[in-house]
Amino acid sequence: MTRRSTQSQNVLGIVHTAIAVSDIHHQIDFWQQVLGFKLDGMAEIGGPLPEDETGVPGIRSKVAMLTKHGQTIELYQPTAPADRQTYRPRPVDIGSWHLALRVTDLDEIVRASRDWGWRVRGKVAVVEEGPGPIGARLVYLHNDDGTILELVQLPQS
Template sequence: MTNQSLLPQNVLEIVHTAIAVSDLQHQIDFWQQVLGFTLEGKAEIGGSLPEDETGVPGIRSKIAMLSKGGQTIELYQPVAPQGRETYRPSPVDIGSWHLALKVTDLDELVQLSAAWGWRVRGKVAVVEEGPGPVGARLVYLHNTDGTILELVELPTAVRER
């Protein structure tokens, strides 16, 4: 039995968030040109390491590591084995997830993202009561790969702190 008081100490930090994509270069370009991430490197990986880690025989992927603000995103395009599916969850589906990004001009980013195939999932919403920052503007974007991004524009008073 593990001592419950020690468990939180075992997790030090988030290493990266990985997102499966259908077109790696297109997504690299979007994350760099629209979201301002820096490309740290690209590779193609396969063999025993990813097979052992994922439990998927014959797995092979093209990967790219991008960073911004101390966070790292791994974009990966599976190239083997065949028979992959695309998962397009609704935000209420168990197992769905999204990545929230703090932004300064939500409307401009929505417009720029549309040219890259990202669509508004609902509509822009405004936080009217806590626990979130009152006045913040929020919107979910999604693309054809099923990835969901939340853009969060804080009210001016909160941004200036």
């Protein structure tokens, strides 16, 4: 089988990262107060557009858009249909994903995140060999929604 090149499709960049949450107001507060994102707006959506895009009949969600340094996070709390589920993969499970955030004080964000229900998944690790930046400190945080954030503190230059 011959695979077609995607170079001609001209991907220009990432528009946003969307994360399904169980309590949108709690998560908005976390993303603003701990991570420093700005709330750009909220809405409740449903109807033909999200149904057509997702293929889920009856989908409704509360949606919030937050930004920081040109990056956009979409938090959405599905409210319908009733048969939705919570997905809590481990980092090794196929289909899992995480969002990596570059931070200046990893320990402070870990401490502040505890009050919001986020926990360290393993322990703080230090990059000792490539391909990552040698000396960088890394940690995975996770919450009850199944969301995984990686905090990356680069070494001082």
